[in-house]
Amino acid sequence: MSASGPEQEDATATAAVAPEVPPQPLLRTLAPLLRGLERPVRSWLDSRRKYPLSMMQRAELEGLADDLRRQAETLDVEKPLLVVMLMGGTGVGKSTLLNALAGGPIAQASFTRPTTRDPVVYFHHSVKSERLDPALRLCRLVQHDRAGLEQKVIVDTPDVDSNDLSNRDKLVALLPVADIVLYVGSQEKYHDRIVWDLFKQQRQRRAFAFVLNKWDRCLTGESGIRPDEDLLADLKAEGFQNPLLFRTTAQLWLDAAKAHPGSGPPPRPADLPEGEQFALLRSWLELGLTKLEIEAVKARGVGQLLAQVVRVAEANRPPDFTAEAEKVKTAWEATLADEADVQADVLVGTLEPYQTEVEHHFSVEDQQRFRGLMAAYLRVTTRLRYAGSGLRDRIPLAGLKGKLLGGKVDTPVEWNLGAFVQECARTAGERVLDQRTAALINRLLVDAESKGFALTLLSEPANAAGRLDWRDKVTRAVIDALAEVERQATNPTGFRRALRGTLTVAANTLPEIALVATVGTLLWNFFVPTPSITPDMFQMLLVVLIPLVVIVAVHLLILLLLPIRWPTIRAEFRRQLGDRMATELGRAYLAIPGEVAGAIREERKQVDGLVAETKEVENWLTERQQAAHVGELYGK
Numbered sequence: 279m280s281a282s283g284p285e286q287e288d289a290t291a292t293a294a295v296a297p298e299v300p301p302q303p304l305l306r307t308l309a310p311l312l313r314g315l316e317r318p319v320r321s322w323l324d325s326r327r328k329y330p331l332s333m334m335q336r337a338e339l340e341g342l343a344d345d346l347r348r349q350a351e352t353l354d355v356e357k358p359l360l361v362v363m364l365m366g367g368t369g370v371g372k373s374t375l376l377n378a379l380a381g382g383p384i385a386q387a388s389f390t391r392p393t394t395r396d397p398v399v400y401f402h403h404s405v406k407s408e409r410l411d412p413a414l415r416l417c418r419l420v421q422h423d424r425a426g427l428e429q430k431v432i433v434d435t436p437d438v439d440s441n442d443l444s445n446r447d448k449l450v451a452l453l454p455v456a457d458i459v460l461y462v463g464s465q466e467k468y469h470d471r472i473v474w475d476l477f478k479q480q481r482q483r484r485a486f487a488f489v490l491n492k493w494d495r496c497l498t499g500e501s502g503i504r505p506d507e508d509l510l511a512d513l514k515a516e517g518f519q520n521p522l523l524f525r526t527t528a529q530l531w532l533d534a535a536k537a538h539p540g541s542g543p544p545p546r547p548a549d550l551p552e553g554e555q556f557a558l559l560r561s562w563l564e565l566g567l568t569k570l571e572i573e574a575v576k577a578r579g580v581g582q583l584l585a586q587v588v589r590v591a592e593a594n595r596p597p598d599f600t601a602e603a604e605k606v607k608t609a610w611e612a613t614l615a616d617e618a619d620v621q622a623d624v625l626v627g628t629l630e631p632y633q634t635e636v637e638h639h640f641s642v643e644d645q646q647r648f649r650g651l652m653a654a655y656l657r658v659t660t661r662l663r664y665a666g667s668g669l670r671d672r673i674p675l676a677g678l679k680g681k682l683l684g685g686k687v688d689t690p691v692e693w694n695l696g697a698f699v700q701e702c703a704r705t706a707g708e709r710v711l712d713q714r715t716a717a718l719i720n721r722l723l724v725d726a727e728s729k730g731f732a733l734t735l736l737s738e739p740a741n742a743a744g745r746l747d748w749r750d751k752v753t754r755a756v757i758d759a760l761a762e763v764e765r766q767a768t769n770p771t772g773f774r775r776a777l778r779g780t781l782t783v784a785a786n787t788l789p790e791i792a793l794v795a796t797v798g799t800l801l802w803n804f805f806v807p808t809p810s811i812t813p814d815m816f817q818m819l820l821v822v823l824i825p826l827v828v829i830v831a832v833h834l835l836i837l838l839l840l841p842i843r844w845p846t847i848r849a850e851f852r853r854q855l856g857d858r859m860a861t862e863l864g865r866a867y868l869a870i871p872g873e874v875a876g877a878i879r880e881e882r883k884q885v886d887g888l889v890a891e892t893k894e895v896e897n898w899l900t901e902r903q904q905a906a907h908v909g910e911l912y913g914k
Contacts, residue, residue, distance in 0.1 A: 304573040304902050308580060309354035311895045315587065316346040318888045328735060328877040329596035339594070342587055349580055359401075359409060360572045361431045361455050362563065366462035367473045368437040371491040371528050375462060376400060376434045378531040379560060381544060384420045397452060398434040402427060411455045426564025429572055439472045450476075457575050458485040458911065464492040465505045469512060481516060483582070485575050485911035488513065489559065493525040494551045517913030524559040531556050574903045578912065581903065584896040588889055595885045596878045603875035605729040606736075607868055610722055614867060617718050618860035625756055625859075626852050633844035636760075640842045644768055647782050651789035655829045712748075719744045722867060735874050743866040751862050759854035763847055770840075778840055785832045792828040796821050 320343050323336060331339070352358075364372045377383045380400060397417035399410065402424065407415055414433065435452055436445030453459070461477055463469070468490060477486070488509065490496065496505050503511075506525055513521040527550060535544035546557065567575075629636060638660070645656045719740050726736050770778055800817055 304570070304577055305353040305355070305358055308577055308895075308899065309350045311898075312346045312350035312353070312580065315584075315888070315892055315895065316343050316350070318884065318891070319343040319346065319587070322884070322888070327881055328874055329881055330734065331594065335594050338590055342583070342590060345583055346587070349583060353576060353580070357429055357569075358572060358576050359405065359431050360429055360457050360567060360575060361411070361414070361433060362458045362460055363433045363435055363452065363456035364460045364462055365435055365438065365449065365453075365473070365476070367439040367467045367470050370462050370464045370467050372437075372462045373398075373434055374532055375489065375491055375526065375528040376432060378526075378528040378535065378556065379432065379563070380420075380422060381535045383532075383536075397436065397448060400427075400432040400434070402429075404428060405431070413452055413455050417452075424564070429569070430563060430567065432563075438476055439470055446472075453480060453484070456484055457579075458487060460487050460489055462489045462491055463509070464490070465496045468505060468509050478516065481518075481913045483579075485578060485908065486518070486913070487522040487524070487562075487911060489524045489526055491526050491528055493554050494527045494530070496525070513913075518910070520910040522562075522910050524555045524562075525553055526556040526559055527551060527554050528556060571908055574908045575911065577899055578903065578908065581896060581899050584892050584899065587892050588896070591885050591889050591892070595889075596882045598882060599731055599735070599871075599875040599878055602729055602731045603871035606726045606731050606871040609725040609729055610868055610871070611864070613718075613721055613725055614863040615860055617714070617721075618856050618863055621714065621752070621859050622852055622856040625752065625855060626848060629851075630848075633848070636847060637842060637844050640764060640767055640847060643764055644842055647768070649786045651793065651825060652785040652829055652832065655789075655826075655833070659833075715744045715748060726871065731871060735878070736870060739870045739874060740867065743870065746866060752859075755855060755858040755862055759851055759858050762854050763850045766850065767842060767847070774840065781832065781836050781840065785829075785836065788832055789825045789829045793821065793825040796824045 319339055323331075323339055323343065364376060366372050376398065384398065384400060397414075398420060399414050399417045400420050400422060401410070403421040405428075407419060410419075410431065414431070417433070433452065433456070435449045438446055438449055459477075459480065461473075463473075467473070480486075490506050490509060506523060510521060510523060513523075527547075530547040530550060531544065534547045538544040641656075641660055641663075645653065645660065648656055722740055723733050723736060727733050769775075800821065803817075
């Protein structure tokens with residue numbers, strides 16, 4: 279499609295612009311592809327995400343989604359319209375060029391004051407005006423019956439460098455409608471600053487072809503460089519590797535058309551300068567821009583849109599926090615272990631004033647394994663030993679909070695350790711643990727930030743974990759820990775289990791054996807050797823004293839070998855409670871970084887999927903555009 283060589287003949291030009299491959303459907307396939315890309319972009323915007331979007335990012339993605347939808351609607355037509363817009367400075371001959379293409383005067387042209395004020399839209403009569411862009415409907419509409427221009431709309435625009443600034447505003451308002459901009463210049467005005475700056479702004483958004491009009495006046499300048507060569511060098515500097523440049527003398531072709539009677543094509547003017555290419559330009563517009571090229575040009579804007587979608591998606595792709603999540607989890611494990619120790623100390627301290635009651639409870643539970651004389655002896659001694667115990671099952675709740683850290687509680691007849699522990703844990707929560715929860719969350723977030731994990735991502739789930747019913751969890755942990763200590767005390771394992779079983783058997787049998795033996799001895803002494811002798815008081819007391827001594831001896835062994843004392847209970851209780859609090863805190867908090875990182879990874883995969891799908895459509899589109907040979911219309 280190159281038109282740069284001045285020596286090309288019209289016949290050769292006509293053959294050069296003929297399509298090399300048969301037209302194939304492009305836009306009707308591209309439209310559903312764009313709708314398919316719009317859906318993940320909309321989902322990205324509308325779904326609740328772990329990794330949030332800023333207001334500017336949302337606005338950018340919203341604009342892309344709208345552009346994808348609009349492009350899909352625009353392209354989903356059987357015969358798309360190609361808008362070719364003429365752009366240039368005052369006096370370069372844009373209107374004359376349009377009149378020559380039309381074969382007669384349809385656009386205003388003046389030699390005294392050459393300027394175009396009102397845009398002129400030149401389109402086929404089969405195209406209903408409703409199909410035109412709303413911006414074009416406000417222009418002067420001129421219809422024609424040229425079959426070769428059936429799908430092309432040619433627009434003559436106001437002069438860019440006009441003293442009337444409203445003319446420039448009209449052009450700027452129309453440019454977004456253009457598919458191809460026909461940059462028109464002359465020897466005097468092909469690189470004016472205003473027109474050139476506007477071209478540079480639009481060169482990567484629109485397709486551009488170039489016309490050097492008034493070719494009959496073009497002369498080699500003082501530098502020895504022809505205007506067309508100078509313009510081609512400037513265009514290559516702007517990224518056009520093989521720019522499409524037509525050298526025309528539109529006025530001669532218009533004069534020939536005016537002098538030619540009838541409706542056929544006007545004859546070739548006889549006095550055309552060497553290298554004049556108006557016929558090539560007309561042939562390119564009518565024959566070179568086939569349906570394949572039209573669809574490729576229309577789709578070129580889609581290619582830029584797809585590249586923008588990829589660029590924005592990659593720029594806004596959520597980062598991968600997997601490594602940071604592992605670091606945060608490790609840091610949180612240490613912090614939560616420290617917090618569990620502190621909370622365990624607080625809870626153990628809450629029970630400290632009631633160590634006697636706890637010992638009492640454990641002693642009573644431990645006594646369930648004893649029978650007979652030992653059980654009776656232990657019931658009596660336990661009542662005497664723990665006569666002042668304050669642990670009861672109906673503890674007055676109103677005065678508990680003020681008495682937990684040292685005061686005594688009324689002592690009804692029966693007591694229940696579970697209810698007491700529950701109240702202790704609840705009071706500890708109200709006094710200390712509730713405040714520590716807020717401080718703990720702040721410490722965790724600071725740890726996370728130091729490891730590179732954004733605070734905004736963890737604040738919500740961490741605060742949600744802090745709002746759990748921790749009093750209930752603490753109460754359950756205290757009760758479970760105390761129950762485990764009690765289980766270990768009453769059902770030891772290993773050597774202690776054997777020792778406990780031995781002492782239990784001894785405690786349940788030796789007192790009775792001692793009693794039977796003492797009574798039997800006394801009866802033997804009374805009846806057999808000297809039946810007439812009556813036992814004295816001391817001998818009668820031996821029936822009680824000997825079993826009692828055995829009971830006391832066995833009890834002392836139990837107290838020495840398997841003691842139930844608060845220090846022993848406290849140490850094991852503290853360890854069990856610390857482990858349970860660490861487990862509860864870990865269950866609530868440690869999974870948060872991994873869950874957030876996992877959710878963000880899924881969001882990242884969705885964005886990667888969008889990028890992959892967009893690139894697939896982009897590559898498919900690039901292949902189709904390469905087959906259409908429209909690359910020279912675009913700068914790099």
